Structure formats: C-alpha cells, structure tokens
Amino acid sequence: MEARARLLALALLSCVPAPGSSRRDVLELSDADFDYLSAEHETLLVTFYAPCSTFMHITGSVMLLTFIIIIFLFIFFLLLLLRCGHCKKLAPDFEKAATRLKGTVQLAKVDCTANLEVCGRFGVSGYPTLKIFRNGRDSGPYDGPRSTEDELQTFIKHYDASVVGADSSHLAEFLRAAGMLREQFRFAHSVDLELGGKSVLLFRPPRMDNKFEDSVIVFREYLTIGSLRRFIGDNIHGVCPHLTMENRDRLRVRDLLTAHYDLDYHHNPRGSNYWRNRVMKMASTFSGRGLFFSVANKKDFLSELEEDFGLGTSDGGELPFVTIRTKLGHKYTMREEFTPSQAKYYTERSSGRLKRFIKSEPIPERNSAAVKTVVAENFDDLVNSPERDVLIQFYSRSCSHCKKLEPLSSNPNIVIARMNAGDNDVPNGYDVQGYPTIYLARAGRKDEPIRYEGGRELRDFLKFLKSESTHRLRVGGAKVEL
The missing domain is CATH 3.40.30.10 (Glutaredoxin)
Known part of the structure; x- marks a missing residue:
C-alpha cells in the first residue's frame, strides 16, 4: 500500500461496439468537434480505435495492381483484423458501461482511421487506446484491467490493497477522489460486479487473509475526497501489515513493533503466515495500548537492523528479529523468543522495564580536552x-x-x-x-x-x-x- 507512485486503475472501459450495435449512449468525436465537445464534460472516457468495418472496395482495376501491392494489402488486412479482435472481445462491456453511466460520466470514441489529427495529437499508436479527459484536458491513459469480473478479481488478487468503486451514481465523486489519491493508493471501478448497492469497497491483499479481521471493508460514509482518504488510511493496513521499504514511512508515524524473518509470499506463503499469525494473535490481544504491529522480510532490512539495532545476521537463527521503533525514534530490541508474555512486556515499556537500544561509542574514560x-x-x-x-x-x-x-x-x-x-x-x-x-x-x-x-x-x-x-x-x- 507505498510510495513510491501508485497505478490508477479505473476499470470502466473496454472497447468500442461492433458495427450495428446500439451507439446512442456513446459520443462519437472527430477532428472537427473533439475539443469543444470534450470540454463540455467534467469527466470523459474516450477509446481511440480502428473500426472493424473498414474494408477497401475492390473493383476490377485491382487486377492491375502489382504483386507487391497485393502483399501490402494482405498485411494491412491482417493487422486490421488483429486490432479489431480486441474491440470485438470487449464491445459488450463498453456498451453496457455507456448505458449504465449515462448522465453520470460520458463515454466516447474516436475512429483513428478517419481522424488522424486528434489521434496523432494524443500519441495514439495502437488500438484500442483508452484515455480519461477532464474538462477537455488529457488526464492520462487508462492502464488498469477492463471491467469484466474475472479481470477485476485478478486485479484484486495480484496487487496490494485495492479500493474498488461499484456504484455508478457516485462515480463522478469516486473519479475525483481517485485522481487526487492515485499516487498513494490503487483504485479500480466496475459496473459489472454485483455488490449489493455498496458504493466503495476496500480489498486487502488475499495473501494477508486471516481469522482476526475482515478482508473486505465497506465504506459507509458520504463520499468525498476527505472521507475516502480517511477511510483508506484507517483500514488499508489492517492489524498487522507487511512492512516494506515503500510503505515504511507511512507506517512509522506510530509506535511500531516489527517481526523480521524470511517472509516470502510468492515462494513460501505458508511459512510466511506462520510467524505473522503469531504476531496477529498478540496484536489482537494487546490492541488499544498504543503499540502497533507489523511483519517484514528480514533481507529487505538487513542494513537497518545492523546499523540501527545492532543485530547481525548471526543473531536470532531461525527466530524473527523483533524490534520496536517509536514515533519519536526510540528503539527497542527483543532477543528472546517472541511469546505473548514478551509482547505484554513490550506494551509496558513506559514503566521503565524495557531498556532502549542506543547505538553509541564507548564513553571516553578521559574527556578533558578543550573540545x-x-x-x-x-x-x-x-x-x-x-x-x-x-x-x-x-x-x-x-x-x-x-x-x-x-x-x-x-x-x-x-x-x-x-x-x-x-x-x-x-x-x-x-x-x-x-x-x-x-x-x-x-x-x-x-x-x-x-x-x-x-x-x-x-x-x-x-x-x-x-x-x-x-x-x-x-x-x-x-x-x-x-
């Protein structure tokens, strides 16, 4: 859920409809009217495409063309059909989205075979290309999954915590919030997923599923940028998040206990959750006492463990390195096995029973110099x-x-x-x-x-x-x- 730049995935679009489909809910734009029509819409979702019905009218004069031109036409039609395949595959989603979002967000399309100026201006080099415009200005490409339920589930499964909107009546507000927060969090939207009228859901990563907390959190407030930001900040990490180099600054604004071990959800999910479940149990037992909990891959923090906590690679063996770093920068280490009694001991550090770790050179025996x-x-x-x-x-x-x-x-x-x-x-x-x-x-x-x-x-x-x-x-x- 860090820092570093987050992808904006507004999973609304798919592709243009096949010829003969209903197009009344999709705005058709051209070189002549693109600028002034797009400026009339606060949020406009545009697909740039090459239509499937673009075929040359071949007359008898074609028989006079050279063999080279025939080869050229063959390659042209082959590429066109390949491009067309993507549009045909996703056309129903596009039409459905246009109808369901009518009056909320306008969907539009541009035929790039007939409108070279607009497509060239926005750097369209392949079809379909999907872009989001706000008040006529290019807000950026749409790079996320299309709005089929299978692809949305893939998005939720393979990425960190995902914020998914599923109510078209609040889509404009959701898009504005996603645009403001997309550098911090990952967003998607679906018009297909049946979510019982819920407007926004937060999906924690499936690899972090546990019996101590819900994996899906429902947003129940009035949707604004501020309320959505608070909702995400309060819920995205859960009781025991995975601390990484990317999210460490966000997590360390509070007193944080971290268990460092060989955490690897790709190759060893069962072993990774063995220690996390023990930390989760302690976190649920001692929650509300000012100490928060996390787990981390020991290899990612080796230099920090050695330089900031004095823990070398030979310490601990197979057991986790357990450390506390407070929001004031105070540091503590646990060199005993991580047990519930030890966790209680750490929560009582304010009583003076727990000695801070301080990296220090020896105090000079004599210190009589001028400096x-x-x-x-x-x-x-x-x-x-x-x-x-x-x-x-x-x-x-x-x-x-x-x-x-x-x-x-x-x-x-x-x-x-x-x-x-x-x-x-x-x-x-x-x-x-x-x-x-x-x-x-x-x-x-x-x-x-x-x-x-x-x-x-x-x-x-x-x-x-x-x-x-x-x-x-x-x-x-x-x-x-x-």
Missing part, C-alpha cells in the same frame, strides 16, 4: 545539562573545524563539543544530513536547538554566539567585541 567528545550514551549529561550553552558539531570521521572552536572553551558558560554522528544515534531535534552539522543547545531551552548556518572562521562563530547564546560571551576573560 569535549560526546557519544550517544552521555549526550544527556553533556549537551542537555540545563545550566550551560553547548555548541556541538556533528561530524563523520574527521573534525577539521574543531580546533577553530577551541578559544571559545575558556568561557565558563559555554561547552564546545563534537559527536561522531556515523557511530552514534543522533537525538530527536537534530537534523544531521551532511557533515559537519553544527547546533547550539541553549541553557534552559534544550528542546529548541538552533542550527548554525554561518561561516567556518572563529569570527563567524563569535558573531553567531553573541547573537544567540544565553549568557554574555567572553573569550580569554574579556568580553567579546565584534
């Missing part, structure tokens, strides 16, 4: 001390600017410090994307560190500190004058 060395384990003691300002530099492996800061260390109310951000967890509130990154943590306002964006000479630092420090700045016993 103090900070590691994750002593960050609170040195940087968050409420009495003094602390100018701290986050660096990688070298600290080329630290010596320039040494003269400032003589001031009794300011501490100059440095921290290797690659080997230590950086606390919340400090955004370190490159090196060096420098912050000032002011006395009495440690939760509001100020990022330094100035030059790297001593005079630049002095100017910054004179402006932002809590106490009057002195260097070498004298008040600084700039």
